[in-house]
Amino acid sequence: MTTIVAIRCADGVVLASDRRASKGGMIGSKAVKKIYPIDSRKAVAIAGQLSDANYLVNLVKAEAKLIEFNRGFPLTVKEVAKLLSNMLYSGMRNYSPYITELLVAGVDEIGPNVFEADISGAVTDEMFTSSGSGSPMAYGLLEASFREGLTVKEGAEIAKRAVRAAMERDPGSGNGVQVMVITEKGSEFLDAGGAA
Amino acid sequence: MLPRGSEGAYMMYTPDGRLVQVEYAAEAAKYGSPVVAIRGKGFAVMVARTKEPDPLLDPMEKIHMVDENIGIAGAGFTGDIQLLVDQARVEAQRHRLVFEDPIDVRTLVNQLGQFMYQFTRYGNVRPLGASLIVIGSDRVGNHIFQIDTRGLLLSGKALAIGKNSEAAVSLLRGEYRPEIDMRDAINLAVKALSSAEEGESPVEVGIAKGMSFKKLCLKEVLDSGLPS
Numbered sequence: 001m002t003t004i005v006a007i008r009c010a011d012g013v014v015l016a017s018d019r020r021a022s023k024g025g026m027i028g029s030k031a032v033k034k035i036y037p038i039d040s041r042k043a044v045a046i047a048g049q050l051s052d053a054n055y056l057v058n059l060v061k062a063e064a065k066l067i068e069f070n071r072g073f074p075l076t077v078k079e080v081a082k083l084l085s086n087m088l089y090s091g092m093r094n095y096s097p098y099i100t101e102l103l104v105a106g107v108d109e110i111g112p113n114v115f116e117a118d119i120s121g122a123v124t125d126e127m128f129t130s131s132g133s134g135s136p137m138a139y140g141l142l143e144a145s146f147r148e149g150l151t152v153k154e155g156a157e158i159a160k161r162a163v164r165a166a167m168e169r170d171p172g173s174g175n176g177v178q179v180m181v182i183t184e185k186g187s188e189f190l191d192a193g194g195a196a
Numbered sequence: 197m198l199p200r201g202s203e204g205a206y207m208m209y210t211p212d213g214r215l216v217q218v219e220y221a222a223e224a225a226k227y228g229s230p231v232v233a234i235r236g237k238g239f240a241v242m243v244a245r246t247k248e249p250d251p252l253l254d255p256m257e258k259i260h261m262v263d264e265n266i267g268i269a270g271a272g273f274t275g276d277i278q279l280l281v282d283q284a285r286v287e288a289q290r291h292r293l294v295f296e297d298p299i300d301v302r303t304l305v306n307q308l309g310q311f312m313y314q315f316t317r318y319g320n321v322r323p324l325g326a327s328l329i330v331i332g333s334d335r336v337g338n339h340i341f342q343i344d345t346r347g348l349l350l351s352g353k354a355l356a357i358g359k360n361s362e363a364a365v366s367l368l369r370g371e372y373r374p375e376i377d378m379r380d381a382i383n384l385a386v387k388a389l390s391s392a393e394e395g396e397s398p399v400e401v402g403i404a405k406g407m408s409f410k411k412l413c414l415k416e417v418l419d420s421g422l423p424s
Contacts, residue, residue, distance in 0.1 A: 067303075070302075070303065070306055071300055071302045071303045071306070072302055072336075073300075073302075073336050076297075078295075078296070078297070079295045079297065082294065082295050082296055083294070083295075086294060109335060
């Protein structure tokens with residue numbers, strides 16, 4: 001359940017999510033956070049088992065900070081994605097997988113980057129991507145609207161519309177949209193306004 | 197006073213707060229043939245003289261590749277240097293396994309420094325009789341580092357280790373210029389090296405720039421020019 005979206009733009013990245021947590025057929029929570037900052041210019045959007053995802057994100061946040069202290073400069077987006085995927089992979093291989101899919105997005109010295117890490121530990125480098133039960137609907141809008149060289153302002157609008165589209169048809173997604181924009185300058189949550 | 201012959205089994209302070217075994221190890225590293233490194237704008241270089249050539253023996257290498265972007269040269273016991281180079285290579289590959297990217301120089305020297313430091317904390321081990329110069333290029337920039345027998349890290353614009361390295365350092369102190377180009381840096385490093393130890397044997401040159409490290413012999417560099 002969930003719809004999350006990440007788009008790589010010319011001047012940064014955009015992450016968007018719905019706010020619903022499902023408990024079986026029930027809506028478990030109507031105001032869940034699914035986008036987590038890793039540092040000032042990186043964030044992870046989560047889908048799947050909330051507890052697994054939270055555990056991994058907290059671990060990677062701590063690990064990233066330690067590495068940055070030791071070597072004196074922050075991790076790249078790819079390195080964050082790899083740290084996550086290493087844990088996902090060992091989970092899968094040890095018959096206790098982390099039931100989650102993560103979109104890692106941010107801006108580093110290489111530029112804006114979006115990666116997807118799935119339950120098996122596979123990492124893919126994407127221009128735009130979506131995950132969760134609403135992703136088929138979100139992809140429909142993304143495939144039609146995405147082009148290279150989007151600004152984050154345009155990207156944020158597309159990401160918001162993609163999540164909204166999924167919320168219209170996917171019972172696992174709903175209760176509002178949250179959007180985060182990350183540029184060279186830093187990250188901020190946009191006020192996506194009104195629940196759909 | 198320790199009983200005779202048991203000195204090596206202890207790693208304990210003297211009454212005036214020194215660790216003599218570590219100081220002896222530092223002394224051993226001072227007998228190794230010197231290595232000089234210089235960092236300029238956009239590059240880092242190091243030079244070291246190989247052993248006197250013997251027609252019966254293959255020449256021994258003094259500068260060791262660690263990964264495609266980092267090289268190490270050591271002064272001191274050859275076995276200890278080899279142990280550290282092996283350790284560095286494993287660390288570099290481990291980093292690649294975790295991140296799918298080459299290791300950065302800072303992380304590598306931190307780990308090597310920690311490794312060497314451990315030998316100063318326990319009895320029944322011998323502190324490594326080797327100091328190292330590590331140069332490399334990563335996405336942060338180009339670096340030169342020196343690691344001494346205690347595991348102490350030094351970085352800077354120009355460094356020297358090994359026999360008579362004080363002479364090399366004082367020459368570098370007088371002649372180093374921040375805007376030095378690569379050719380001049382190599383020449384200055386060779387001059388500093390020769391001021392520390394005269395020799396006829398071939399000089400090896402390590403060049404780090406643009407995320408890569410290359411090892412050449414000085415003759416190659418002088419004859420065919422610098423690698424682009």
